[in-house]
Amino acid sequence: MIRYILTRLARAILTILLVMTFAFVVLRLSGDPAQILLGPDAPQDAIDTFRARWGLDDPLWRQYLAYLGQILRGDFGTSMRDGSAAITLVLERVPATLALTVPALILKLGIGIPAGVYAALHRESLADRGVIMASIFGFTIPSFVLGLLLVLVFAITFDLLPAGGQDSWRHAVLPIVTMSIGGIGILARFSRSAMIEVLGQPYIRTAMAKGLPWRDVVWKHALPNAAVPIVTLVGFMVGSLIAGAIVVESIFSWPGVGRLIVVSVANRDLAVVQCLLLVIAATMVIANLLVDFAYGLLDPRLRSGRPAH
């Protein structure tokens, strides 16, 4: 088990290192931040001072090492635009995003999984077909189309809910619904097929043959086994709690991390974008790590140190 945890940890750290390198290389190779921030008409000496101040004249490898060193010391750089610490800018936005993504995640789990399990237990029934159709619809509608349709219906036509902004809980309703529909569809479909797969296994037949009540078969034998693949997907959803709202935040002008990403990418605010990439990737990696440990708890066979894939 220790070995299993250590290999996973090593891979997680390696992944984060790769993300940092990617962020650094792409952002540095793609253009001169001095030109962009100071504008095309900036005098040459202003550009020179700017470049010297941000270390843009050093060779790339030295900039890279300096960047890694800063991060190890907990310094994520300062925004080139307003001079405040990049990490503060990012963390300021996190609560607003979580206010949308956490309720959406709860809706996804609370509706998606029960619907999928119910459909699997009542295969070929009307409810099953209903769940299949609804879930296919749910994940084929892009969030920006769904969001705009909801605005058209609930904000413009019937004037029930606000179309954008962040003043009260009513402003959060449409974004949360928009965000959760797709996830509900995916989870319902996924838990349905995981459950059907498990229900076809010989140990379920054995459990039934020895006379266990159906409820016990489902709760004690089928669900824990179906949980393994479902946990993977849920881990991915937890990992995208911070980054998963770019489009929806744009539609509803919600001042969260997603907006910050779009704005700082448009402004080429290097430090903020790098910091965002790092925070987002770290969230995803930690979520995946937790999933790996959850596998170990759920499935003793994986503890022997053999990775899941």
Add this chain to the structure above:
Amino acid sequence: MTAFPAQSRPGNSNPAKPDPVKPGIITRLRLRMPLLVALSAGWLMLMVVVALLADVLRPHEITRMDLMARLAPMGTPGHLLGTDEIGRDVLSRLLQSIRVSLVIAFGATLLSALFGTVLGFLAAQFRGWVENVVMAMADFQAALPFMIMALSVLAFFGSSMWLLVCLMGFYGWERYARIARGLAISATAQGYAAAVIQLGATPRRLYLRHILPNVASTLIVSMTLTFPEIILMESGLSFLGLGVQPPQTSLGNMVGFGREYLTRAPHIMLAPSVIIVLTTLAISLLGDWLRDRLDPTAR
């Protein structure tokens, strides 16, 4: 996605008598699904035809402005689907958008399948550090939400059609790589691969002529799953203004610009939305059906 080889074994290793089961499933599917599947296939064929003939079919140039008829509603004579804010014909732009979005999605799906499968096979063939590098790259790709990666690349390099296709070609490659690697490793453990190796086949021959045909169905099914996601990703990026750039147009691009006129002229946004939803829906339905027919590992 993960746990592929271990989980798929039981279903795969007892195909002793598939015959009595198979006709049951297929006939049931034929009885239940044919209409929907046929409709989906029909819709997709229509989309392909539109994409191929967009130049001939569209009534106006996509950039031609009819300033007298700005924001005309649907059904206006001469502008069947109305016009947009500067009087460009929505139908013509829609046809062109279908072409652009489909070309990107097709190109990207093929690229990502090719790239992922090759890397997966390389990992399976060489194991050792090659495998570790490929898997580390797959971890990296899975850790960074694609939208974020795409946003940073597009915003910093600017958006061109080629860059967009290439970038989208990275979408989902890690899935193909993992699947191809898992399937190739289990295939090499099977009798036929060992036999071919004993007969002196080169690795290239082994992978292209023997393993690939055996794992193709699973890969094709993955492609039908990735294709709609790529359409959604491209339209999402274009919606945010970072994908296809004006004067060129794509489905997401149209939705993005139509958003400004949601109250006065909802048709600008609704027309491409309907196309996106119907197309992804059709591919999903078709993909499900294909999976039931082709993919032995998916039950």
